[in-house]
Amino acid sequence: MAYLVLANGTIFEGKRIGAPVDRIGELVFTTGMEGYLETLTDPSYYGQIVTQTFPMIGNYGVIEEDFEGNSTLFGYIVRELCDTPSNFRSAYPLNDYLVAKGIPGLCGVDTREIVRITREEGVMNAMICDEVPADLSAIRSFTVKDAVASVSSNIKEFFPAEGVEKCRVALIDYGAKHNIIRSLEKRGCSVTVWPSSTTAETILESDPDGIMLSNGPGDPKENKECIAQLKKLIGKLPVFGICLGHQLTALALGGDTIKLKYGHRGGNQPVKDLAAGRTYITSQNHGYAVVADSLKGIGTESFRNANDGSCEGMDYPDLKCFTVQFHPEAASGPRDTAVLFDRFVENMAGGRN
Numbered sequence: 001m002a003y004l005v006l007a008n009g010t011i012f013e014g015k016r017i018g019a020p021v022d023r024i025g026e027l028v029f030t031t032g033m034e035g036y037l038e039t040l041t042d043p044s045y046y047g048q049i050v051t052q053t054f055p056m057i058g059n060y061g062v063i064e065e066d067f068e069g070n071s072t073l074f075g076y077i078v079r080e081l082c083d084t085p086s087n088f089r090s091a092y093p094l095n096d097y098l099v100a101k102g103i104p105g106l107c108g109v110d111t112r113e114i115v116r117i118t119r120e121e122g123v124m125n126a127m128i129c130d131e132v133p134a135d136l137s138a139i140r141s142f143t144v145k146d147a148v149a150s151v152s153s154n155i156k157e158f159f160p161a162e163g164v165e166k167c168r169v170a171l172i173d174y175g176a177k178h179n180i181i182r183s184l185e186k187r188g189c190s191v192t193v194w195p196s197s198t199t200a201e202t203i204l205e206s207d208p209d210g211i212m213l214s215n216g217p218g219d220p221k222e223n224k225e226c227i228a229q230l231k232k233l234i235g236k237l238p239v240f241g242i243c244l245g246h247q248l249t250a251l252a253l254g255g256d257t258i259k260l261k262y263g264h265r266g267g268n269q270p271v272k273d274l275a276a277g278r279t280y281i282t283s284q285n286h287g288y289a290v291v292a293d294s295l296k297g298i299g300t301e302s303f304r305n306a307n308d309g310s311c312e313g314m315d316y317p318d319l320k321c322f323t324v325q326f327h328p329e330a331a332s333g334p335r336d337t338a339v340l341f342d343r344f345v346e347n348m349a350g351g352r353n
């Protein structure tokens with residue numbers, strides 16, 4: 001028996017999976033019904049213990065081609081872990097992956113109850129452990145720190161366009177999912193991935209046609225240096241920001257972000273396109289949101305979450321910049337908003353500011 005101990009004192013009993021280590025993290029849940037490999041390899045989960053609400057995980061094993069990045073999450077909680085995967089693409093069972101990556105987890109946990117508590121009380125810290133600690137202060141005081149620096153690449157990397165090169169994109173890697181790169185390559189863009197610590201001057205010297213700002217982990221406000229660099233980039237070239245990239249753009253332009261009660265994670269988040277009046281079902285993974293009102297006169301809210309009314313996108317037409325909170329690259333989840341990559345390519349093909 002092992003335990004998941006929540007900061008509010010609730011204790012769940014379960015069976016160990018993955019690496020046999022104790023770990024504290026921020027406990028979150030994802031409602032994705034598939035895509036556990038993409039979840040496990042999305043760098044935006046750095047510092048978090050992820051609970052899967054879908055009751056059986058691991059039944060199609062591990063397929064490395066589906067990975068979105070490095071595994072940086074701190075823990076993994078499932079109702080039932082399948083150790084007899086059946087899929088022609090599966091290379092090995094999921095537990096082998098968790099062990100190899102040093103990710104501790106629990107199975108046999110009532111994940112519905114975790115969701116109920118998190119929805120009622122808000123997101124909180126928790127610990128995966130073999131023995132319940134007498135004092136919960138270490139759990140309560142944990143915070144996710146230096147998240148972006150911990151997951152961003154240290155080196156510049158180049159990915160050629162598929163077919164004829166139409167545009168050259170500079171992608172700032174705050175913890176980018178691979179499918180952002182693939183979505184651009186497919187549309188005739190070559191992509192240079194830059195570490196998050198790169199200066200605006202270095203990026204501008206490389207003479208790209210546009211700048212893509214990736215997703216990434218942690219509190220957007222922590223990234224003071226990245227925000228300072230963005231202030232020098234926005235307005236110079238077409239910009240497209242996703243998730244953390246959306247939040248950092250808002251902060252760079254003088255706007256504000258807030259922490260949501262329990263965030264949006266999964267492949268079934270309804271988002272309304274405010275100009276077109278239609279709603280898309282989107283893939284999401286975030287705990288913070290932009291305060292649209294804080295950007296009055298600077299940008300307009302383009303998308304809004306149909307469940308809780310939080311901001312899901314901003315347009316800054318004068319700056320040839322647009323950003324979204326959800327994930328148009330999907331992986332996993334619905335691909336309905338992939339058309340936003342086409343909009344970015346059109347902005348780049350239309351010339352520079």
Ligand SMILES: NC(=O)CC[C@H](N)C(=O)O
Binds near residue numbers: 044217219220
């Ligand atoms: N996927 C992301 O980019 C997440 C952004 C940010 N870390 C948040 O949780 O809101």
